[in-house]
Amino acid sequence: MSEFEKEEKLKAQLEDKFGGAISDMIIQRKDRVWFEIKAEQLVELMNFMKTGMGFNRVSTITGVDEGEKLGAFYHLTDENGIVTVRAKTPRTDPHLPTITGVFPGAEPYERELADMFGIKIDGLKPGRRYPLPDDFPTDQYPLRKDWKVGDAYPEEKTSPATEAK
Amino acid sequence: MTKMTIPLGPQHPALKEPVNFSLVLEGEQITGSTVNLGYNHRGIEKAAESRTYLQDIYLLERVCGICSHSHTTCYLTCVEEIAKAEVPERAKAIRTIVAELERIHSHLLWLGIAGYEMGFETLFMYSWRDREQVLDCLELVSGNRVHYAMNTIGGVRRDITPEQKTEILRRVSILEERTKYYIKLGTEEATVLARTQNVGLLPHDVAMNLGTIGPTGRASGIKCDVRKHEPYLLYGKLDFKEITHDTNDVFGRLVVRVLELVESYKIIRQVLNYLPDGPIAVKVPAKIGPGEATNRYEAPRGEDIHYVKANGTDKPERVKVRAPTMANYVAVPYMLNSGYLADAPMTIAAIDPCMSCTDRAMVYDTKKNKVRIYGWDDLRKLGIEHYKKRGVDFSKL
Structure with a gap:
């Protein structure tokens, strides 16, 4: 048996169930698996991961600006390891389905994706924005790579540069 | 009875953290609540992208005043994994010692806050006085009481001398003696029992569903101690117990934290007596990657998770930080509902939101x-x- 028995088993089960929807599966090391899923099957996958594979928590969702596409990395955890599920959506019209139906604890992380990256989360119940202030411009997304501090608060353009020397 | 909605926070005498709760009251009973976060957003993740890996240690240490060592250690395990740096055993041991001293410091601080919130101010005075012992240990080792600045890429910045070892062991013995008293007090004192039992209930399945972590989760019977299940640093070699409790209330959270103190003393003794010889840091090149890593760390309040993406330059492409309190806040409205207004500060404090x-x-x-x-x-x-x-x-005097 290989060194990564548990991880190989997970990989086989997922490929068996989701087939072509899954790509770029990497077993990085023990207890670390990464793969990409098509956005349409995200909720179905999350359901399977929770009920079938015993991953009972989304520890956090990392938003990543990859240029043409915006990525959301769902870090699912069980007792022993982290499986990172990547979902990608085009920058021009970013949409992802909510996973709060499966993992209610993911709500603040999804709001963060919406606020910081401008990814529209379909099905997320209405509520206050998080983490940006209520008066922050709604068409600016600070964690996108093309965003600079002065975009939202022009007066800060004159403040000392924080770039590393 | 008419319903009334009142705001609690973000600035409130009974609440030390900038967070807002909307509480729906029927008389003294809370029938509904929502939590609003974001009053303390400082844009640290954006700032981290424009700084070098070394400068980010300084920045991430300031995510939180109490978990300062937790955040840098978690971030560095990711960076070192990408850079394929082999951290020397002695550095790992020193990181473990500081991590456990930090946990003792945080848990004793929480015990004081809990005493204060339940109207038992003697407990507050006692535990904060004893906390000085551990703060002195941290100052002895690092020169600082709060931001220890012990970590650097590839190891730690300061060594522990034999004199420091003796002094830490001496102070740990004093604390152990005091903790025995707190365990007795926490489980027998009528005031503590009256104010904590059946308050802020969070049943096991709800806690599981909401992803509760740390001592809050362990008090609802969830086995979620990262140190035990996915050992990092030296934890795989150490003998300690994972503390869980089954009462699901504030009392359980108190018991878990107080008993964890005892485990931390055990860990510190083991590591200090083991302390291997060798260098305390290895040299790591300034340019790192490309690559990505994600790691977990058991901070005093629960699981801390960091994601780092490197692009081959001396600055990270993306740093994501999820502090434990964030995960636990989701469960607070559930704990508040059907409780009394007078218990709200106690319930909120029981997840141990931060203070510095x-x-x-x-x-x-x-x-x-x-x-x-x-x-x-x-x-x-x-x-x-x-x-x-x-x-x-x-x-x-």
Whole structure:
């Protein structure tokens, strides 16, 4: 048996169930698996991961600006390891389905994706924005790579540069 | 009875953290609640992208005043994994010692806050006095009480000398003695029981569903101690117990934290007696990657998770930080509902949201154009002189 028995088993089960929807599966090391899923099957996958594979928590969702596409990395955890599920959506019209139906604890992380990256989360119940202030411009997304501090608060353009020397 | 909605926070005398709760009340009973976060957003993740890996240690240490070592260690495990740096055993041991001292510091602080919130101020005074012992240990090792600045890429910045080892062991014994008293007090004292039992209930399945972590989760019977299940640093080699409790209430959270103190003392003793010889850091190139890593760390409040993406330059492409309190806030509305308004501060405090403190003064003399830093002894001397001029002599205290 290989060194990564548990991880190989997970990989086989997922490929068996989701087939072509899954790509770029990497077993990085023990207890670390990464793969990409098509956005349409995200909720179905999350359901399977929770009920079938015993991953009972989304520890956090990392938003990543990859240029043409915006990525959301769902870090699912069980007792022993982290499986990172990547979902990608085009920058021009970013949409992802909510996973709060499966993992209610993911709500603040999804709001963060919406606020910081401008990814529209379909099905997320209405509520206050998080983490940006209520008066922050709604068409600016600070964690996108093309965003600079002065975009939202022009007066800060004159403040000392924080770039590393 | 008519329903009334009241705001609690973000600025409120009974709440030390900038967070807002909307509570729907029927008389004294809470029937609904929502939590609003984001009052303390500082844009650290964006700032981290424009700094070098080394500068980010300084930045991430300031995510939280109490978990300062937790965040840098978690971030560095990711960076070192991408850079394929092999951290020396001695550095890992020193990181473990500081991590456990930090946990003791945080849990004792929480115990004080809990005492304060339940109206048992003697407990607050006692546990904060004892907390000075562990703060002195941290100061002895790192030179600082709050931001220890022990970590660097590839290891730690300061070594632990045999004298420091003896001193830490001496103070740990004092704390162990005191903790025995707190365990007795926490489980037998009528005030504590009356104010904590059946308050802020969070059943096991709800906690599981909402992803509750740390001592809050363990008090609902969830086995979620990262140190045990996915050992990092030296935890895989150490003998300690994972503490869980099954009462699902504030009392359980108190018991879990107090018993974890005992485990931390055990860990510190084991690591100090094991402390292998060797270097305390390895050299790591400034340019790292490309690559990505994600790692977990058991901070005093629960699981801390970091994601780092490197692009081959000296600055990270993306750093994601998820602090434990964030995960636990989701469960607070559930704990508040059907409880009483008077229990709200206690329930909120029971997840241990953060607070920070500092105790150094820097004085800038405009005439001499010089900065003078006052340490504890200087401040004490100044205080005694100040009162002496007014006819009170404190010098014998």
